[in-house]
Amino acid sequence: GGPPPFSPDDFIDIYVEDDRVFVVLDQRFERPPRLTAPEAAALWASAQLLRPAARTALASAQEKLFAAVPESAREPFERLAERGGSEAAPMDELLEPLSRAAREGREVEFDYLAAGRDKSERRTVRPYAAYLHRGHWYLAGFCLVRQDDRLFRVDRIRSLLLTERTFRERKEVRAETGARSGVSARIRFSPTAAPWVRERFAEQAKALPDGGVEVELQGATRDWIVSYVLSFGGEAKVVEPAFLRDAVGETARRIVAAIG
Structure with a gap:
């Protein structure tokens, strides 16, 4: 989709004809966009949220973006990789087979360490979907x-085995079924970003007198909130808690200092 305040149909026209999907791009996409260093960092930070899916086209685009950044400005990107993608490495080898098992209707077996337990347990699961929800x-x-029906945190899965046993029962899964563990934060968005935020959060977006909106996020991780706020390139800020607001400011100052 387009950046705030544009919606996807401002840039992309999609229609279906004879069971085929056609995508018509806006003429502004004829040439690659030129990004400033802060814009590139914000875009890269947003993509970093999906870093565990390392075999996707998104990962390839992220690598190309990093390669286009001058060496003198790469340090903030590397810091974000360490912070925003701290869980990525152990999950790189899990998400692909889990997603494939869900698509093909194949049972999986794995050792799972549930929250509050000191010992893992072997589970056999018929997977419906693997998805990212508020940083996990x-x-x-x-x-x-x-x-x-159960929900499993992927970073708590070990010794995964994709079996040849198949199943037919399928169920649609929504991200809202995700766990509520984590921290809560109140985020204020500028009038420029408000249309996109209202589209994304609907009634959760509280209108402000200046045309902006506020949203309260629950169950998110610290690193996810920092990356999410930075992805708006200055059009969003943390109202509370103070430690998250300070974390966003500290990360932004490091990026600015590194890119000069």
């Missing part, structure tokens, strides 16, 4: 051990 990757599926 989750696997939704039917657990044959518990005989119930």
Whole structure:
């Protein structure tokens, strides 16, 4: 989609004809956009939220963006990689087979360390979907051990085995079913970003007198909130808690100092 305050249909026209999907790009896409260093850092930080899906086209685009940045300005990108992608490495080898198992309807087995437990347990699961929700990757599926639908944090999965056993039962999964663990934050968006935020959060976006909006996020991680706010390139700020507001400011100052 387009950047705030534009919606996707401002830049992309999509229509279906004879069971084929056609995409018509805006003429402004005929030439690659020229980004300033802060814009590139904000774009890269947003993509970093999806870093565990390392075999996707997004990862390739992220690598190209990094390669186009002058060496003298790469330090903030590397810092964001360490902070925003701290969970990425152990999940790189998990998400691809989990997503494939969900697509192909194949059971998986893995050791799972539940929150508050000091010992992992072997689980057999019929996966529905793997998705990113507020800074964490989750696997939704039917657990044959518990005989119930369950939600699993992917970073707590070990010794994954993709079996040849298949199943037919499928269920649509929404990200809102994600766990509520994490921190809460109140974020204020400028009038420029407000249309996009209202489209994304609907009734959760509280209108402000100046035309901006505020949204309260619950169950998010610290690093996710920092990357999310920075991705708006100055059009968003943390109102509370103070430690998250300070974290966003500190990260932004490091980026500016590094790129000069």
